[in-house]
Amino acid sequence: MNQIYIPKAVFNEVVEEGKSKNYSEAFIVERFIKENKIIISNLGSFDESFYPPLGRGELESLELAKQKQDLLLIDEKKARNIAQILNIEHQTTLATIFELLISRNIDFLDYKSNLKSYAENSWISADIIQEYIEKGEKYGR
Structure with a gap:
């Protein structure tokens, strides 16, 4: 299996906030992180003004995919449109x-x-x- 990377903002949204709401996927993602199937990637500073207003998770996900030149898994339509404009390979x-x-x-x-x-x-x-x-x-x- 290829390595899966998520930015810190996605970890915070999916795992931290998800666990507080008892969402099952939060615990699954946390387990995958412990098993090193998902890696949390801390982004360095980047020019956020380059992007239109987005949620923190979408913003960091776009930047991470751009930096790694890797497939972006994203569902939010506005972020998918931006990925397309930036020629970032993506899918839902x-x-x-x-x-x-x-x-x-x-x-x-x-x-x-x-x-x-x-x-x-x-x-x-x-x-x-x-x-x-x-x-x-x-x-x-």
Whole structure:
């Protein structure tokens, strides 16, 4: 598995704030950090004025992907648009889950379970989730 890097702001948002709200993904990400599957990357100073107003996590994620010249996993539409403008390779969580299915890293039941879990904890519409279930059925059954 390739190394996954997250900036400190994402750690704070996902793990620190998530644990205080008892979000299950916070504990999963924390475990992956302890297992060195996810590395917290402390960014040095960078020119924040280069970016339009964004949340701290999105801002640092864009900068980290730019510095490392690596794939950015991001769902927030404004940040995805900025990534595209800056030629930062990026994809959404749903696309990543789909890739895991077609590469046979997860089976169809895990795929559907992940989609369901993601839908329950995100802003994604039921139509988009259904679209990904149908796409997955072509590969996973």
